Amino acid sequence: MKQKSTKKMTPLRETVYRFAKNKISLIGLAIVILIIFVIIFGEQISPYAKGVDQDIMNRLQGASREHLMGTDGYGRDIFTRVIHGTKYTMLIAFPSVIGAQIIGSILGALAAFYSRWLDDVLMRILDIFQAIPGMLLSLAVVAVLGSSLPNLVIAMMISRIPGATRSGRAVMLRLVGQEHIDAARSYGSTDAQLIFRHVIPNAIGPIIVDLSIALSATILQVSSLSYIGLGVQPPTPEWGVLLSEAREYMRSAPHTIVFPGIAIALAALAFNLVGDGLRDALDPRLRD
């Protein structure tokens, strides 16, 4: 351990420092930043407007200077569609995962803090939800509500809440048993003060780790739903839609399926790497 750099570090700075030492996680972070950049500036960097204009003369062309990733079965520029697709995939994944994580953390905190009956009731209800695979659950929700963008967010959120609650509860249960919570109670902290001053600040690290790993899973799930036709509807260029449309040309024009596939894989990988890196950086056992 270097003496100078770690002498006066807040826990936050120490975490940042330790995260930065992990090169693979930094690559993940770079991709995440790139994704966010693409979401914000997608319009400006995509060469062909919305990516929905068909050009039958130029269908299924390979990669070229005009079409960096080639064109699809309707002659649309795949590069443009992948860039716009980032926005759709993430617009479903981000709000649903963040929403689920917030709801899950609050439920988890309540379960951990007011154990006994609330904990039991809540956990048994979650058991019922978790008995159904997440994919099937969101399928069912979409089937009932119809597949619009807000409904997809709700579907993803519902399938994610049980997991988020469980991991939030696990983290907070460990915290609630710690003596410093007892100590804070002994000098007069109310329950609300205990939760907001001590429990949540200590749980925020693990929750963020959970969030980034859940994001990668949800990206795959959103794409899967669209691929089987229950998610975002064509011609909206969501990544799963791109894969689905490319299915019939897969043998003759593999580029149609390879590039969207790479985008999905990279995005999922990136959030996973960031999550792993954060988990290592926050693990107190690795602190020296």
Place this chain on the structure above:
Amino acid sequence: MGEPLLTVKNLKKYFPTKAGMLHAVDDVTFTIDEGKTLGVVGESGCGKSTLGKTILRLIEPTAGEVILDGVRINELSKSQLKKARLNMQMIFQDPYSSLDPRMSVAELIADPLIVNRVMSGKKQIEAKVDELMDTVGLASRLRDAYPHELDGGRRQRIGVARALALDPKFIVCDEPVSALDVSIQAQILNILMDLKDQKGLTYIFITHDLSVVKHISDDIAVMYLGKCVEKAPSEVLFAEPKHPYTRALLAAIPVPKVEKRHSRPQIIRGEVGNPIEPKPGCRFAARCDQCSERCLGRDIPLIETSPGHFVSCTLYEDQ
């Protein structure tokens, strides 16, 4: 003197377990006068810590009364209890786990002031924190340090400063030095004793270490399996222990004398009994070499054998 500062009457705490009720604290009664220290000694698992936490109502008692400075602690509502806590604080055993790892030294010491809103204004709080850090001997350069950067002694000083922040009259010290090195133990004990003299604090000092309790206590209560078996002024207890358990405990203290090298201490046979649904009778009977039929079948009362010296043993019942 007049009224005692703290009165504990027939305090009981039973924990439900699968095998039955665990009698952690069973019918404990005592008083402490203002400015005095009661040492509570006993083996691990005899209910010392539970006693301390039950008095402060960090654990709800099963039965009994706690009266602090005229206030019946166990009858208070949540908001009244919050107010009453200003007067009673606790120093915890483990200075590693009893400090929130995400708070700096200054934040930790200021937290009681902030949550109780006894002070408004950053400057006022900062001044109070500086004063407290000075009182417990923490260098002011450590203000922004985090607990994990400090050694056990410094961390426990934070614990002491935090307990003092609200100017309480009464502090429960739950084994405050047992997690520390012997050299640091003395420093913390000295701070606690100085504070007692300066501020007239009243302590309950829970420990399993007789040599520690001897130095700091005015009275000592010996606990065995949730019961108080003997209570006496400190010198009296060490000079003439009455209960067989107390005698065995004192006999187990090593004597640093050459001629005592070959004397073997009287060793207590067997193991601590089961605190779950104990049968009436002396809880120490199974390990006691002076036990008789009279020790079983009924609860042995705590009898005052000489002024201030209470013992719960059939050997002294007839006197």
